[in-house]
Amino acid sequence: MPIHDLSYQHWAGQWTSHPYRWWVITRQGIALLAKKKSFLVLLFLSLIPFLVRCVILYVAVVMGRIGFMKIDAKFFEDFLTQQLFFTFIISIYAGAGLIANDLKANALQIYLSKAITRRDYLIGKLGVAVFFVTLPTLLPGLLLFLLAAAFHSDLEFLQQNAWVVLPIIGLSLIIIFSNALIILALSSLNRSSRFAGIFFAAVIFFSQILESVLGALLRTGSLAWLAVRNDIVQMGDVMFGSRLSFQVSPWVCGLLLAGLMLGSVWIIHSRVRAVEVVK
Amino acid sequence: MIIDLENITVEFGKQRVLDGVNVQFDGGSMGLLGPNGAGKTTLLKTLLGFIKPLSGGGSVLGMNVLSQQLAIRQKVGYMPENDCHIPGMNAVTFVAYAGQLTGMKPTDAMRRAHEILYYVGLGEARYRNVETYSTGMKQRIKLAQALVHDPQLIFLDEPTNGLDPKGRIEMLELVKDISTSKGINVILSSHLLPDVEWVCKDALVIHKGRRLAAGKIDDLKRGAGSVFECRVKGDVSAFRSELEALGCQCLDGDDGIIRIRMKGELSSHVLLQAARNRKVQIRHLLPMRHSLEEVFLEVIGEQKN
Numbered sequence: 001m002p003i004h005d006l007s008y009q010h011w012a013g014q015w016t017s018h019p020y021r022w023w024v025i026t027r028q029g030i031a032l033l034a035k036k037k038s039f040l041v042l043l044f045l046s047l048i049p050f051l052v053r054c055v056i057l058y059v060a061v062v063m064g065r066i067g068f069m070k071i072d073a074k075f076f077e078d079f080l081t082q083q084l085f086f087t088f089i090i091s092i093y094a095g096a097g098l099i100a101n102d103l104k105a106n107a108l109q110i111y112l113s114k115a116i117t118r119r120d121y122l123i124g125k126l127g128v129a130v131f132f133v134t135l136p137t138l139l140p141g142l143l144l145f146l147l148a149a150a151f152h153s154d155l156e157f158l159q160q161n162a163w164v165v166l167p168i169i170g171l172s173l174i175i176i177f178s179n180a181l182i183i184l185a186l187s188s189l190n191r192s193s194r195f196a197g198i199f200f201a202a203v204i205f206f207s208q209i210l211e212s213v214l215g216a217l218l219r220t221g222s223l224a225w226l227a228v229r230n231d232i233v234q235m236g237d238v239m240f241g242s243r244l245s246f247q248v249s250p251w252v253c254g255l256l257l258a259g260l261m262l263g264s265v266w267i268i269h270s271r272v273r274a275v276e277v278v279k
Numbered sequence: 280m281i282i283d284l285e286n287i288t289v290e291f292g293k294q295r296v297l298d299g300v301n302v303q304f305d306g307g308s309m310g311l312l313g314p315n316g317a318g319k320t321t322l323l324k325t326l327l328g329f330i331k332p333l334s335g336g337g338s339v340l341g342m343n344v345l346s347q348q349l350a351i352r353q354k355v356g357y358m359p360e361n362d363c364h365i366p367g368m369n370a371v372t373f374v375a376y377a378g379q380l381t382g383m384k385p386t387d388a389m390r391r392a393h394e395i396l397y398y399v400g401l402g403e404a405r406y407r408n409v410e411t412y413s414t415g416m417k418q419r420i421k422l423a424q425a426l427v428h429d430p431q432l433i434f435l436d437e438p439t440n441g442l443d444p445k446g447r448i449e450m451l452e453l454v455k456d457i458s459t460s461k462g463i464n465v466i467l468s469s470h471l472l473p474d475v476e477w478v479c480k481d482a483l484v485i486h487k488g489r490r491l492a493a494g495k496i497d498d499l500k501r502g503a504g505s506v507f508e509c510r511v512k513g514d515v516s517a518f519r520s521e522l523e524a525l526g527c528q529c530l531d532g533d534d535g536i537i538r539i540r541m542k543g544e545l546s547s548h549v550l551l552q553a554a555r556n557r558k559v560q561i562r563h564l565l566p567m568r569h570s571l572e573e574v575f576l577e578v579i580g581e582q583k584n
Contacts, residue, residue: 008398008461011391011429015382018349024379032367097366106363110424113327113357114380115349 025124095183310475356425513559
């Protein structure tokens with residue numbers, strides 16, 4: 001009777017197709033973060049404004065207290081700008097270690113020795129940050145709109161506000177990608193996720209403090225573009241057709257955000273390599 | 280041909296790290312030998328497509344190293360030299376993840392991860408976080424992630440680094456088993472000659488980015504000509520001068536022993552004939568086998584000269 005070798009078997013299964021290989025990285029990143037209870041608590045906290053607005057919608061539309069709060073484009077814009085604080089915190093928690101931890105553990109050579117490209121790796125990591133920043137912005141933003149449409153018994157609300165879906169998606173995407181790309185770039189700059197988190201806070205919060213201090217000293221509102229948050233708010237005003245919050249050209253804000261995102265892409269692309277070459 | 284590289288040159292800035300290296304590997308197990316900084320890791324990384332060579336090209340498993348890197352990496356396993364893992368995972372998740380990155384389906388990858396972890400001796404520790412592993416266990420997990428997708432060829436970069444003697448022997452036995460019983464071709468990069476001698480049949484010696492010697496280890500040990508240890512009674516200087524006239528090298532050893540390197544294909548018959556001609560008695564004659572270390576030092580020495 002033959003004795004079978006149970007120690008090592010050759011494998012002859014089917015390979016998955018390459019175009020979705022980045023999804024393996026995104027899926028694993030999401031699964032790892034979803035195991036952290038503190039992060040789940042943070043995600044739940046970030047949904048509280050959404051729940052509050054659901055109640056407001058119910059009171060204003062279903063209970064008929066129209067004067068309680070006007071349900072128009074501004075209602076949705078305010079919700080998204082209100083979520084900015086949570087997106088910053090979630091970005092730090094979910095994104096600061098995405099590349100930094102891999103650099104620290106020398107994991108890049110493991111990733112890139114497999115059948116994936118540098119682009120797959122970057123898209124996979126970006127996917128993790130994008131997923132978690134989508135949860136408090138785009139997803140509840142669209143749900144809120146659907147809820148508002150459902151609460152209204154006639155089609156008048158939809159006829160008047162259907163266009164709001166586009167700015168909800170547009171502003172959400174600006175929030176999502178600006179946060180995700182900046183935190184990923186900072187994460188790729190150092191082996192310490194703490195460094196990335198602190199630097200991200202500096203970029204987001206300290207830029208606002210700097211703008212406030214300089215604005216007060218020089219008695220001008222034209223420096224509002226210095227703060228990333230203001231740039232995002234200004235873009236939201238343009239998209240939702242609201243009165244501009246700051247005395248700055250939206251073009252300046254838009255260009256600054258675009259520059260930040262492109263700069264982040266450049267940093268990530270140049271930092272993520274399988275071989276570290278010391279010239 | 281498993282690996283066929285022609286004239287590979289790699290530069291980092293102004294520094295030439297590989298200088299016109301040729302590699303031919305028919306399969307089995309090959310040791311990549313050289314001192315630290317010789318260019319061994321760079322050669323492996325070039326084979327994996329991490330580094331684009333300045334010139335040269337070739338194929339790995341019949342696929343072009345310059346244009347089919349993804350296809351190559353699907354068929355090749357790589358165990359890096361330094362400590363590396365994917366943070367926040369236990370061993371089985373890590374190895375399964377490595378399988379999925381190569382293109383295995385999640386269920387296949389998970390089943391295979393369990394099998395491989397048992398094979399490398401981490402079966403009992405497979406649910407422990409990799410970050411808590413000892414150095415020996417980390418070496419094994421690196422081997423497991425390189426094997427999970429059942430590669431046809433595996434690159435092992437200093438697999439015994441940091442291991443105690445027992446761990447080193449276990450790792451070498453594992454590598455030997457992979458290459459001899461499992462039909463996986465192995466390229467073992469090491470600066471430790473006994474490791475290469477233990478596992479491999481072929482060797483490629485690299486020094487300062489240049490290929491110095493290549494071939495079957497037994498052939499390399501034999502050297503350019505046969506070497507004999509010989510002790511004679513009689514006119515030793517006449518015996519030596521006759522051999523030196525034929526192009527052989529004679530070196531003095533201990534206890535009156537002469538170490539004779541024969542020229543080219545000359546055999547021991549020439550030696551016996553010289554003794555007869557000079558009427559000396561041969562009291563001791565022993566064919567010598569080089570150790571790989573001697574071969575290595577010899578080729579490195581030749582390069583220095």
